[in-house]
Amino acid sequence: MNNLIKNELTKIFKKKAIYILLLVTLAFMILSNCIYKYFYNDTTYSYYSDGYIEFVKEAINELEPDKPSDTKMYIEYKTVLDVDNMMKEYNKDAWQIQIIASTIQNYINERNTYLYGAQKDESQANKINEQINELSEKLKNDDWKYFANEELKTAEEKVKLLEEEKSSTDDKQRLESIDLEIAMAKIDLDVAKYRVDEDIKYGYDYMNTALENYKERSYMIEQIDNSKEELTYQEKKDYNDSIEQREISKYIIENHVDINKQNDLRGILSNFFNEFGLFIVVITVMIAGTIVSEEFNKGTIKLLLIKPYSRKKILLSKFITVLIMIVFSIVVILAMELIVGGIIFGFESLNIPVLQYNFNSNMLQEINVFSYLGIQIFTQLPSIILLATLSFALSTIFTNSPVAIALPLLGYMGVAVINQIAIQYNIGFLRYFVTLNWDFSQYLYGKMPLMEGLTPGFSGIICIIYFLIMIIPTFVIFKKKNIKNI
């Protein structure tokens, strides 16, 4: 047996195909790593596009501010132009842009309403204008903390007001909605506190993104907590996802670590199967799809079958070879990424852990990148083995390499679609379909599986049944096969 396996490996490694595939993988890897490094830009942010500004400039000339039907539009366009003018003084990713877009835009809008609106009030407009100038001065002096403290003050006041209102009102309807409003206001207060306490300057970096995520996810959770409607399975799943994202955002804010960074070695590694899964599948399917059929097509199967080994042993040794090659391709592609990514990005990022929210202990879990990767590989292995087995079975039964390679690859690419349909329309019987079951990472950390009713045990049995359905006929047919004239 060992010698049979050794021979099979010799045959694979003496062929050019495997080296060509590995080279293509390497080329893709270098390219994608370089793209991540040099072109990936998470701050490609522009508040108004140039085209829009051009359009507004033309449109405003056609409008007459005194005509009642035009007034509203005129004020809106004027505000856009004023805001844009103000933004032009700063870089596209400067912190000031964010303030202009939020706080100052409101002031400008108010001022323009007094200037051009139905009830003109020049003194009010001047008053607001002074405030705008004051704020503008602070922008110029890079005094972001002023805005942060203002935000905090406003949030505190809002909470206080709402709580006072709650204790004084008797209106039942009002009481019902006020709790949610208070909760929302408290979230705003949290965010404002975080900004001040953690010294987070406005802008568009990962800290602000985390802060923004934290706010949005918290809103979502608060809304769901307050609603009395029964959640569907997928809504519950989204709810859990929000909890995880909120906790991760919190971790980023408190630890000042860019956990979600995609464009470094750690980011690519923790996303290993999305990036390079296809290459692993292509290599293993190519080997599994040719290891038997090629011997039939070239006639060399006769050479093998008149050696003192039973057909069972010969086929088994070929299947074991396929399994070895799965491990080999994963290890090699991983090693290649480590080297390529290490050279392009450096290895420092590997010290940062991967975060997973554990729904069993309701705690955020820090996992070493390599442990995480190991778990990922282990939980993805069933899918790769099953695809390779399908290819192996087709290759043996039909002795036709193209079919044996193309079909599993098509299947692999169609998985997302099948799963999407099954989940979206909640088609229960698709639970028995293997693609929903073969990814065991869905059961990690107490997460909710893709579909209601899936359990690790159920998935394990489904995977084993599919495996046996493919492998048993393969062995039976191979054993009985008449070697026809070639």
Next chain:
Amino acid sequence: MKELVLKCESLYKTFGKKQILKNISLELYEGDILGFIGPNGAGKTTTIKLILGLQGITKGKVLINGFDIEKEFEKAIRKVGAIVENPDLYMYLTGYENLKLIANLYKGIDKKRIEEVVKLVRLENRINDKVSKYSLGMRQRLGIAQAILHKPSLLILDEPTNGLDPEGIKEMRELLLDLAKNEKMAILISSHNLAELDNLVNKVCIIKNGEIIETSGISEIKKEEKANYKLFEIKDASRIKEILPGAIIINENKFKIDAVKEEVPEIIELLVNKKIPIYEVKKEEKSLEEAFFEKTGGNVIE
């Protein structure tokens, strides 16, 4: 006493409703070289595949060194070497790598044995080239090398002279005779090239439409004649029919006539009386090829 190496007991093979082989029985002893002859489609390769366990046997039994090929495959096939249809080789490997793969699958084949076999088939100079660069003749020789690497007691060769030049055929004939004599191998050769077998095989088995129609020693099959022709070479055979009405003219100097031994002096006397010079008189012996066509009734697939 020579040992029985291969025994086929009334083999039958059907594919669906089509009967491919009917009642094929063969026996092959050590040191024997059996020529397995038949027209295309007669069932030669199918028989070989049944013997090697490459196809299931519908009815009957194959014993190799006493082991049943279907029931004790691994034991039965251990001492068998074969080329079926074409020499099956891995084109992307070198000749040596091909032999190494085979060597891995048997116990006790060391480097020395591989080199010995390479020398035997005269591939020393090209053994490290890729097989895809070999000529057909070289592939045929490498095929024989991989078949005899483990010193089998039964060697089965399907059309081994395909693609060999006359020199190569001569070499192979010597090699096979040597293997049969010194290694006591039993060899089964199927071939269309009857002239080749003429000086090689000591037994012949003729198969037609899936049935064996003749098995005998090589000397017997050649001697067995329907008519007892005597061949005459004379000065001018063109008008011989006037003297001997039963004569068959072969060319202007030769004719043959159906006559027993005792009639020959009478014919000679007749010719001498007519003053016709006689150069040679001999018994007509058939070549294997002629005997073959006589038995099979030409190369017809039915």
